[in-house]
Amino acid sequence: xxxxPASPPRSGRIVPTASAKAFADGAxxxxxxxxxxLPLECAIGDWVSVSGFDFAxxxxxxxxxxxxxxxxxxxxxxxxxxxx
Numbered sequence: 263x264x265x266x267p268a269s270p271p272r273s274g275r276i277v278p279t280a281s282a283k284a285f286a287d288g289a290x291x292x293x294x295x296x297x298x299x300l301p302l303e304c305a306i307g308d309w310v311s312v313s314g315f316d317f318a319x320x321x322x323x324x325x326x327x328x329x330x331x332x333x334x335x336x337x338x339x340x341x342x343x344x345x346x
Contacts, residue, residue, distance in 0.1 A: 273299035274322070274333035282317055282339040289315055300335050309341045316341035 276298050278286065286292040291313045300310065300319075308319045321336035 273301055274304060274335035276300070277323075277334045277336045278317075279320070279336060279338045282337050285315070285339040286312075289313070291315060295337070302333060304335055310337060315339070318342075 276296060278295065282295075283292070286295045295312050295317070298310070298312070304310075304319055304322070306319055306322060310317045310319065317337040317339050318341040319335055320338045321334075323334045323336070325332050325334055
């Protein structure tokens with residue numbers, strides 16, 4: 263794998279914690295949450311509001327495979343437990 267992907271990612275893919283997924287399902291906003299594309303500047307401790315509900319960014323993880331790097335952004339709920 264080289265260190266310069268042909269087309270670097272412009273956004274991160276959402277990965278919910280179990281509690282965030284359960285909450286989003288119960289609130290009927292899972293589709294909206296899963297469809298998010300957050301910018302690369304999104305940082306741990308940031309809050310993301312979807313349909314008036316707050317989620318916290320708790321992890322950023324680069325996944326590298328087959329010369330492609332993708333960013334996973336893990337969201338948790340309730341947001342009050344995220345680092346600020």
